[in-house]
Structures are given as structure tokens and as C-alpha cells.
Amino acid sequence: MRDHLVSFALVTATTVLLQSGAYAARPCAGSSGGSFKYRLGDVRYDSPDPSKADGRSTIAASLGQTPLHECVAQWPESWAGWYEGGSNLIWADCIFTGAGLTQDETVSFAVDWKSKTMYLAHTFACSDRQGSEGLATGSIKLDFNCTSAEDSSFCVLKGTTAGARPTLSITTKLASTASNTTSTCAEASKQYQSWKLENWLRKIEMEPGSSPTNPKVVSDTGPSFSLRNLADGSQLSCTPSGQNNGIFVGACQGSSGTGTSADFSFDTKLNMLDISQHWKCDDSSSFDAVGIFYMQAACDRGRNSDQFTCTSLPVWIGTGVV
Structure with a gap:
């Protein structure tokens, strides 16, 4: 599963680079009030592959119903999403799959594995502020079921009492960005x-x-x-x-x-x-x-x-x- 997720992200990256890269503008205020919502699909954490010496864990998530974006990151297990286990969170790209439409130019995510918190940020052209760019950010706490085996372990989102996948979404809100003139x-x-x-x-x-x-x-x-x-x-x-x-x-x-x-x-x-x-x-x-x-x-x-x-x-x- 781990290798499949990483391979998918790398293949998708190649596909996306061949596309036009055109993105539709979206309002940075107006009726949405500067608030946006992403549906969260599967999220999976895999411990390091024992057949490899790199000791890296893999975290992967799907965003959107189609899904529209696939997010994958790897870091040494002991870091738990923080660079060298310190105070700097590790961000990674969420790759647009080409399925459906996107209004974002970039989507990035990070996961604090210690607190089981996922962070999301995305940028987009502002239709109501022509020539400017919006940035929206948000986070969500996640609940996992983890399974350990002799050679590996993995975690997936905890299902509902009926055993179904939980219905989750991440709400992001508009953040401050530079105006047309350089800030002091x-x-x-x-x-x-x-x-x-x-x-x-x-x-x-x-x-x-x-x-x-x-x-x-x-x-x-x-x-x-x-x-x-x-x-x-x-x-x-x-x-x-x-x-x-x-x-x-x-x-x-x-x-x-x-x-x-x-x-x-x-x-x-x-x-x-x-x-x-x-x-x-x-x-x-x-x-x-x-x-x-x-x-x-x-x-x-x-x-x-x-x-x-x-x-x-x-x-x-x-x-x-x-």
C-alpha cells in the first residue's frame, strides 16, 4: 500500500505537468465570506518499510469527492511530521489528479503525527480582487485506528459505529497576503x-x-x-x-x-x-x-x-x- 501511494503521487505529478496549468479564479470574500471547505477522503499512515534502510514513514490523504487531490509525504518515523523532530512542521504538495475542476493553483498539507492534526493551505486567483492572490488555511483533528504486525504497522481513520467511513471536511479561512505594494x-x-x-x-x-x-x-x-x-x-x-x-x-x-x-x-x-x-x-x-x-x-x-x-x-x- 505504501509503495502504491508514493508511486501514484509521482506518476500523477508527471501527468499534471503536461496539463495547461490554467486555474479558474474564485472569490476571496463575498458570499463565501473568505471561507472554503474541502472534503477529506481516505487518510493513511504507514510505518517504515522494514525491507528498506531509510526508516521513513508515509502519510497520505485524499481531498475531494473524486478525489481531486492526492497528498503524500514521507519523513523519518521519529520526526512525527516535524523536521528533525524539532519545531518546524514539514509541508508537502497535494497533487491535482486532473479529475474534475480545481480553483486552486497550489494545495499543501502537513500532519503533526503526535497530536494527529492535519493542516491544509491553498492559494488561488481572486476573482473579486483582480491581479491578487488568495491564501486560505485550516486544520482538523483526526481519530485513527492503528494495526500492528510483525513487519509493519499502519493507521486509518476510525470508522463510524456502523463501520462506515467517517464524513469529514476541512474548513479553511482566508489569510492575510501582501497587497499590491510591498509591506514594511x-x-x-x-x-x-x-x-x-x-x-x-x-x-x-x-x-x-x-x-x-x-x-x-x-x-x-x-x-x-x-x-x-x-x-x-x-x-x-x-x-x-x-x-x-x-x-x-x-x-x-x-x-x-x-x-x-x-x-x-x-x-x-x-x-x-x-x-x-x-x-x-x-x-x-x-x-x-x-x-x-x-x-x-x-x-x-x-x-x-x-x-x-x-x-x-x-x-x-x-x-x-x-
Whole structure:
């Protein structure tokens, strides 16, 4: 089941990247009052596969009736949804399956496995604020039944007294985002920090005949991408500067005079992207924001080639609970 869920997400990512990427606008206020609802389908947690040495758990969820989005993340079991078991929540993409219609450009989720809380965030064009973008966030507490076996364990949503799947939904509410003008540093420090990541690009060369499940990498450029901070509107361009033992590091440069910059690291073994943005407000004040993302990208192999080009549709990266 675990491998099926992950494989489905990766195949879906490839399919979605081939689509037009057009999204319908939705009202950011008006009759909905800035409130939106997602139906929650299956949610499943799988403990690490004992046949693999990575020790990673898998959390997967379906959103919508069709379902419209499939959400999958993996992290070392001991982390329980928090980067290195610390204070930074791990976000991941919910991939649009192409079934039905979507009004969202990005949908992301995170799960605090200790408290069994699922968080959701999505971005979309605002039909009532032309040229602007909405961000809505929400959360839900989940109740699981867990089954342990000799070689593995898994958890699924607890059913009703009649044994049926529970009817659950996540309500999200509009969050504050940047206006057309850049927010001041003092204003941005009081807002929830998050980024829209776009233009992800990574090029990998494998040894001839290398298997995707046991890849032998000849060269890897590491990722380059752009970030737009949704709290203050700042734009950053990110490029790698080096790597050590499969972990790439790099810097993100903002526009001249904006007083902000960022650093990133990308762990190619865990697919973890760590973003840290820094603001220098004046001579005496500054603040930082950190976001962690489980990054899945579709990799296209050139015909009769051992070169892979990895890209992604836009994704949303948060900085903690919402």
C-alpha cells in the first residue's frame, strides 16, 4: 500500500505537468465570506518499510469527492511530521489528479503525527480582487485506528459505529497576503510567513542502465527556483552553490534595496527542502522565517538519454502551524 501511494503521487505529478496549468479564479470574500471547505477522503499512515534502510514513514490523504487531490509525504518515523523532530512542521504538495475542476493553483498539507492534526493551505486567483492572490488555511483533528504486525504497522481513520467511513471536511479561512505594494518589515514580521515556489529545475545524469529504484548518479546540478513571499510580496531567486553528501546548499537573492535574502538546503536522500529567509529591518532589528517542504518533482528523461530534467508546478511552503 505504501509503495502504491508514493508511486501514484509521482506518476500523477508527471501527468499534471503536461496539463495547461490554467486555474479558474474564485472569490476571496463575498458570499463565501473568505471561507472554503474541502472534503477529506481516505487518510493513511504507514510505518517504515522494514525491507528498506531509510526508516521513513508515509502519510497520505485524499481531498475531494473524486478525489481531486492526492497528498503524500514521507519523513523519518521519529520526526512525527516535524523536521528533525524539532519545531518546524514539514509541508508537502497535494497533487491535482486532473479529475474534475480545481480553483486552486497550489494545495499543501502537513500532519503533526503526535497530536494527529492535519493542516491544509491553498492559494488561488481572486476573482473579486483582480491581479491578487488568495491564501486560505485550516486544520482538523483526526481519530485513527492503528494495526500492528510483525513487519509493519499502519493507521486509518476510525470508522463510524456502523463501520462506515467517517464524513469529514476541512474548513479553511482566508489569510492575510501582501497587497499590491510591498509591506514594511514591521508589518511582515507580524504576519504568517509563507512562499510560493515556482520554476523548480534540477538536472541529473545517471549511469547507463541505472535503475530508478537504485540510481547511480553521475552528475546533479541541484535545484534552482524562485520564491515569492506571500506576506510581504518580496521576490527571491535561488541557485545552488555546492553540495556535500547529497545535501545541496545555496542562496536566494532579493531585489536590490529590499533588505531581505534567504538561504536554502535540499537533502536529495529525503527530498527535504529547507528555506530560511532573513530580514534586516533597520540597524537594531531583524527577523527570520523558516519553512520545510517535502519536495516531489516530475523528472523527464530525454529519449535515448541518461539525462533527467526535473520540474514542478508551483507549490506553497509554510513556516509552521496555520
